[in-house]
Amino acid sequence: MTWEVVIGLEIHAQLTTKTKIFSGSSISYGAEPNTQANLLDLGMPGQLPVLNKAVIPKAIKLGLAIGAEIGRRSVFDRKNYFYPDLPKGYQTSQFSFPIVDKGGVVEIEVEGETKKIGVTRAHLEEDAGKSIHDAFPGQTGVDLNRAGTPLLEIVSEPDMRSAKEAVAYAKKMHELVQYLGICDGNMQEGSFRVDSNVSIHKPGTPFGTRAELKNINSFKFIEQAIELEIERQIEVLESGGQVVQETRLYDADKNETRSMREKEEANDYRYFPCPDLLPVVITEEDIEAVRAEMPEMPDAKRKRYVADFNLSDYDAAFLTGSRAMAEYFEAVVAKTNEAKVSANWVMGELSKSLNQNGLDVADSPVSADMLAGLIERIQDNTISGKIAKQVFDAMLSGEGSADEIVENKGLKQITDSSAIEALVDDVLANNTAQVEAYKGGQEKMFGFFVGQVMKASQGQANPAQVNQILKDKLK
Amino acid sequence: MSLEKSEVDTISRLAAISVDATEVDQLTAKISNVLDLFQRMEAVDTTNVEPMSHPLDQVQRLREDVVTETDHHKQYQKLAPAAEKGMYLVPQVID
Known part of the structure; x- marks a missing residue:
């Protein structure tokens, strides 16, 4: 029995706002380090987040486009982890009550077959800052400009069965968020990031342990990385080993995936409702207002x-x-x-x-x-x-x-018959040998005459008229 | 519900709180007590109780999507233990 591949994708789409999700700092790309990081982004005590109004209709748009339920009361949670790219010690995200709830479906087409891929949920969260590992000996540089950038994390069901299907789904979502105008889709600048959860199992048995491939910035590389990861897992399992739950990085130069760090168990993030943010209530009117604007x-x-x-x-x-x-x-x-x-x-x-x-x-x-x-x-x-x-x-x-x-x-087409006639007469007079040959049965000479007349007119004679006049004259 | 000492180690590592070896026994007992309390509360029938994450019956206030913050990174970086070329410097986090 052959292995069955199971793939689910987590896509982070950066929402097209001017400012961060919880503060009034700009999110324009390419600014000098930390010039767009304010006290809230730095995790200073006493700072309180205030939600950016613009993110809500954008999230609802995605929900409506994929036919998902909209979370009428969505709640922000703290996802706890310690890493210098988020100095607060947690990422503000949504856990139990996401803004885009279950029921979403996206249709993909692979090799002529259409298939429906379920979307589990999509939730609002803040991006982390950037760590720079190679610029300072023995130290890590931290740029918090990106910290707090609004993201919509779109989580699929594990419905894809091949790298091709995964890429088709990712492309579809990429197209969708750009059509909706909620994300610019720029993968090079990280506005649209795809993480792939890949596992293999024998059909009819429980899903295998999955590995996560993170932050790959082109569709071509996503496909290659998943293909490689499938091969690697088959090798591991068939030689009697076990797949470890971990994050793996794809190295395009070496065309291999390698382990990054063992993924913390989901419950290690110790999610709990963020006491600094109240629930967001979305009314029927809010949803209808967005529906009216759907492209x-x-x-x-x-x-x-x-x-x-x-x-x-x-x-x-x-x-x-x-x-x-x-x-x-x-x-x-x-x-x-x-x-x-x-x-x-x-x-x-x-x-x-x-x-x-x-x-x-x-x-x-x-x-x-x-x-x-x-x-x-x-x-x-x-x-x-x-x-x-x-x-x-x-x-x-x-x-x-x-x-x-x-x-x-002076490119206007010559449609004046007498002007064209004059050109034709000139050409015929200057090519008597070819005219003889044509009359002697070499009909393909006709094209030669057309070419000469067009050339004489610098391409401006009306071709239909040239043909007609030539035919008449060569009778 | 009693915790293992190893679990206390894990929790302190995740919370990035250093726990002195001499405190581990005492902490294990304390946290176990808290968990016991939760276990007792689990006995209550909550079928018809709506989960309450926020005690106030209010909804989130929203902010216009307008830039209101300006660049003060030089002042902020005076407070940082180390900063260079506009970056905050921290102990190396990756090998």
């Missing part, structure tokens, strides 16, 4: 693109890949009324140029309005598709709108 979710968007815009599943998935991308595309379509042509431009030239320049669609030098302006000029025959690419490149380098560029560079 369209990616799955619904995908279905709508296929149904209303007649796009393929592939196109719909690409265009809804991020909320910024979907908003861009919808803004283009709103102006052009041509979904397929707009989709081709967004997925083609635009995405290619963004990738080349390492830009996000939100920072595109060509705005949705500008791209729509370009597409409109193709549709009304002002320019050809080929010239349009030239205009697009000019827009990229900041030369103005499509109309301005077409005007300034």
Whole structure:
């Protein structure tokens, strides 16, 4: 009998607020050490936490998006541990009464199969500071800027059975929090962190002991780390050993996981309700107010693109890949009324140029309005598709709108039949040998003539007209 | 319910409180007494009692998401046993 893999994920999503969860310090990224750490973050006696109003609707949004129960009375608890990255000696978190309660479900797709993954809960908590181990000989440097940053910890059921499923779920959640606008999803800066609990067992027997893989900052590495951990556990068990409950670190350079420290038993954290914070009561009105602000979710968007815009599943998935991308595309379509042509431009030239320049669609030098302006000029025959690419490149380098560029560079398509006729006559007169050959039966010569006329017009002649006039003249 | 001395060691380690070897016997007895009290309370039927974590019938007051704190790390670091390059320095916590 083969081993069955069991994976559950804990995802820490940093909420997009301006200030910390319990104090008015800024949480902007990259500040000088400890310039954003106030007396509360330092754990000074006499300081009292006051909850940031902005975190509540953000947590409710996630709850509504995954169909979970919202905790009507949620309570903050102290999770006790001593480590210099949280000088209070505890992390303020939620234990028994989380803000997002049971019932959440997320649908993933792996290799054509859809599967439902349960979400156990999601709770609000504060982040810890950063310890710097290598800068001071024999000492550890502590930067508490990050301490107190608001996090939503999203805990899944142990429903995943492979590294691929785990990554599909993590990606789905990553997409979701960004669509909801509650987290910027930046994995490099640690705004979205994934911890994986991995164990193996024989089907029909109790779950095995799990190891936790922590703080891996790319989906690719998450998949590799889980694969390695599964292999390691199989080796340990098949050689008669036992898996130890522990935290393991993934080393991308060596492509291995290694033990970090033995995880303290859950009850060692000695959770108890934080006496400094009163329960948070969420009313029906609070929930309805959030519901009214919910954006369209990616799955619904995908279905709508296929149904209303007649796009393929592939196109719909690409265009809804991020909320910024979907908003861009919808803004283009709103102006052009041509979904397929707009989709081709967004997925083609635009995405290619963004990738080349390492830009996000939100920072595109060509705005949705500008791209729509370009597409409109193709549709009304002002320019050809080929010239349009030239205009697009000019827009990229900041030369103005499509109309301005077409005007300034004289790129307007030639649709005047007599002008095209003159070009055709010139080409035929200068290539008598080819004309003879064509008339002698070499029909593929036709393409040569088209090419010559287009070249003579610097790409600006209307190709359909060139074809027609050539056909007439070569009869 | 009586505790083992080893359990008292574990608790003191988790709480980061150093306990003198001479105090261990006395502490073990004291904590065991507290646990006995809890055990007696467990006999009470609490089926219809709502758990009470907060004695006040009030809810949490909230704060606007506005930066109100300014940088005073230089003053704060004067109080610290050691600070360098803006960091608080502590004994090495990892090998």
